[in-house]
Amino acid sequence: MTAPHLPKVAGISSPVPAPAHTSAPAVPSPPTVPEPPAPAPCALVQDRLAGWVSDLTTLQELTERLARTARLDDALHEVLRAGASLVGAGRGLVTLHSADADGAGHPVTVGLGLGLADLGHIETIPHERDRAPHSPYVRLLDDLPPVGDRSGTAHPDIPGEGGLDPRHREVAARLGYAASYAVPLESPVSPRADSGAPPAAGRIGAAVWLYDEPAEPTERQRHLAGLYCGYATEHLARLVELTHAREAVATLREELLPSRLPRVPGVRLAVRHRTGPQGGGDWYDALPLPEGALGLAIGGITGSGPGAIAAMGRLRASLRAYAVMEGEDPVAVLSDLELLLRVTEPARAATALFAYCEPAERKVVVAGAGHCSPLIIGSDRVEYVETSLSAPLGMLACWEAPSVEIEPAPGETLLFYSDGLLHRTGDSMDRAYARLHAAAAGVPRAARRDPEAVADHVLRTVLPDGSVPEGGEDVILLVAHFE
Structure with missing residues (x-):
C-alpha cells in the first residue's frame, strides 16, 4: 500500500529525506585580493624622460645665469651657488689659477659660506703629495684625480674616514663640516687655443662643496655637477683671458x-x-x-x-x-x-x-x-x-x-x-x-x-x-x- 502524502504547508519543507546522491552545500572560501598589475614599460620610459627634462631645464637655468656674469668674481660666486644646489651642499669654495700670459700669477680663491679666516684654516691642511709651488689648489683638493680625469672626489664621512691627516679632521671639526665633494674645473680645450696654439687639456682650478653632516652626492647629482662644471670651465677661462687683457690695457695706460x-x-x-x-x-x-x-x-x-x-x-x-x-x-x-x-x-x-x-x-x-x-x-x-x-x-x-x-x-x-x-x-x-x-x-x-x-x-x-x-x-x- 502506498503511504499517503502529507499536505504542503507554506514555510514547512517536506519530511522526505534527500536522495543519497545529492552533495552537501559547499562552504564559501574567503575572497582573494588581486595583485597590482605590473607597470607598463611606457610608464617607466615616461618617468625617465620626465626626469631628463627636469635635469636639462635645471642645467639650462643655471648656465644662463652663469652666462650673464661679466666679471670673474661674480662668475666664481655663481658657480659655487649653482654647484651647491646641484649636489645638495650648503657651503663650498672654488680656487682658480689666474695665470697671465707669461704663466705667472696667483691663485684666486672664493668661498661660499666661508670667511677669510675659514679659508685660512683650510690652507693649513698639509699636502698629501708634492705639488708645484704655483699650484692653485688648496690642501683640501690634493686628492683630485690627475689631469684628464674630470670625475669628482668624495669624502662622505670625514670624522670616521681612515687614512686622513689629523689636521684635516681638526679643520673639519673646527669649521663644522663632516663631508666634502670636489670637482676639477677642467676643459678638453686650452683657454688659449684660439691664439694659434694647438688645443690641449687644461685644468684651471677646482671646486669643493661641504656638508654639515656625513653625506655623499648621488650618481645623478654627480652627473649634473660634472656637466655644469664643464660649461663653467669654458666660461671662467674666457673671463680669465678678458681680465688679463683688461689688466694689460690698464697697465699700459698708467705707464703713458x-x-x-x-x-x-x-x-x-x-x-x-x-x-x-x-x-x-x-x-x-x-x-x-x-x-x-x-x-x-x-x-x-x-x-x-x-x-x-x-x-x-x-x-x-x-x-x-x-x-x-x-x-x-x-x-x-x-x-x-x-x-x-x-x-x-x-x-x-x-x-x-x-x-x-x-x-x-x-x-x-x-x-x-x-x-x-x-x-x-x-x-x-x-x-x-x-x-x-x-x-x-x-x-x-x-x-x-x-x-x-x-x-x-x-x-x-x-x-x-x-x-x-x-x-x-x-x-x-x-x-x-x-x-x-x-x-x-x-x-x-x-x-x-x-x-x-x-x-x-x-x-x-x-x-x-x-x-x-x-x-x-x-x-x-x-x-x-x-x-
Missing part, C-alpha cells in the same frame, strides 16, 4: 700717464684717476716749463681699447713738445696739436684743454677745444671759467679759438675734470654741472687749502657710491691750489 706730479713753487697739485672697464682715451698732464711756469693739460680722444690708448699716448707726447716750445701761447699749442691730429689720426677726434700757469704772478691762460670749462673755488666764489665755445680737435678744417686769462687769488683752487665725471652721474648735462658746482661749493673751508682733500670731497660727492658701471667712461680730476 704721469707717474708723479711735479713740484712747482706757488702751486700744489692733486689728481684722481678712475679708469673705465673698456680703457678709454682720456688723459692729463702736468709739465714744469721754463722760468718757473707750469703747463696743465687734460683731454680725451675718441674710441676705447688699446688703439685709443696708443693714440692718447702719442697725442700727450706731442702736446708736451709743443708746450715746451710755445707754452705761453695755449692757442698755438692746441693749433699745432690739431694739425698733427689731422695728419696722423685722420679718423679720430679729440678734446683738449691747456693752461699755462705762472704761479709767482698767479696768472693762468687757458685755451680749450671742445672740453669742459674748469671750475674755480675760492672763499668768496665758486664759478665756472667762461672759456670760448669751440669744436673738438679734428672736427673742423682748421681749429682756432681765443684764450681766456684767469687771475686766481691766494688760496683759490682751479678744478680741471674729464667729461666722464659728468656722464657717470647718469643725469643730464645741466644737472651734472649743477651737481659738480654744488660739490665744489660744499668743500669745507678748512679743507679748501688742501688739494688732496678738495679732490676727495668732490669725487665722493659727485659719485657717492664710487661705482664703476660696466662700459663707464674714465674719470679724471686735476686740482691746482694757488698759495
Whole structure:
C-alpha cells in the first residue's frame, strides 16, 4: 500500500529525506585580493624622460645665469651657488689659477659660506703629495684625480674616514663640516687655443662643496655637477683671458700717464684717476716749463681699447713738445696739436684743454677745444671759467679759438675734470654741472687749502657710491691750489 502524502504547508519543507546522491552545500572560501598589475614599460620610459627634462631645464637655468656674469668674481660666486644646489651642499669654495700670459700669477680663491679666516684654516691642511709651488689648489683638493680625469672626489664621512691627516679632521671639526665633494674645473680645450696654439687639456682650478653632516652626492647629482662644471670651465677661462687683457690695457695706460706730479713753487697739485672697464682715451698732464711756469693739460680722444690708448699716448707726447716750445701761447699749442691730429689720426677726434700757469704772478691762460670749462673755488666764489665755445680737435678744417686769462687769488683752487665725471652721474648735462658746482661749493673751508682733500670731497660727492658701471667712461680730476 502506498503511504499517503502529507499536505504542503507554506514555510514547512517536506519530511522526505534527500536522495543519497545529492552533495552537501559547499562552504564559501574567503575572497582573494588581486595583485597590482605590473607597470607598463611606457610608464617607466615616461618617468625617465620626465626626469631628463627636469635635469636639462635645471642645467639650462643655471648656465644662463652663469652666462650673464661679466666679471670673474661674480662668475666664481655663481658657480659655487649653482654647484651647491646641484649636489645638495650648503657651503663650498672654488680656487682658480689666474695665470697671465707669461704663466705667472696667483691663485684666486672664493668661498661660499666661508670667511677669510675659514679659508685660512683650510690652507693649513698639509699636502698629501708634492705639488708645484704655483699650484692653485688648496690642501683640501690634493686628492683630485690627475689631469684628464674630470670625475669628482668624495669624502662622505670625514670624522670616521681612515687614512686622513689629523689636521684635516681638526679643520673639519673646527669649521663644522663632516663631508666634502670636489670637482676639477677642467676643459678638453686650452683657454688659449684660439691664439694659434694647438688645443690641449687644461685644468684651471677646482671646486669643493661641504656638508654639515656625513653625506655623499648621488650618481645623478654627480652627473649634473660634472656637466655644469664643464660649461663653467669654458666660461671662467674666457673671463680669465678678458681680465688679463683688461689688466694689460690698464697697465699700459698708467705707464703713458704721469707717474708723479711735479713740484712747482706757488702751486700744489692733486689728481684722481678712475679708469673705465673698456680703457678709454682720456688723459692729463702736468709739465714744469721754463722760468718757473707750469703747463696743465687734460683731454680725451675718441674710441676705447688699446688703439685709443696708443693714440692718447702719442697725442700727450706731442702736446708736451709743443708746450715746451710755445707754452705761453695755449692757442698755438692746441693749433699745432690739431694739425698733427689731422695728419696722423685722420679718423679720430679729440678734446683738449691747456693752461699755462705762472704761479709767482698767479696768472693762468687757458685755451680749450671742445672740453669742459674748469671750475674755480675760492672763499668768496665758486664759478665756472667762461672759456670760448669751440669744436673738438679734428672736427673742423682748421681749429682756432681765443684764450681766456684767469687771475686766481691766494688760496683759490682751479678744478680741471674729464667729461666722464659728468656722464657717470647718469643725469643730464645741466644737472651734472649743477651737481659738480654744488660739490665744489660744499668743500669745507678748512679743507679748501688742501688739494688732496678738495679732490676727495668732490669725487665722493659727485659719485657717492664710487661705482664703476660696466662700459663707464674714465674719470679724471686735476686740482691746482694757488698759495
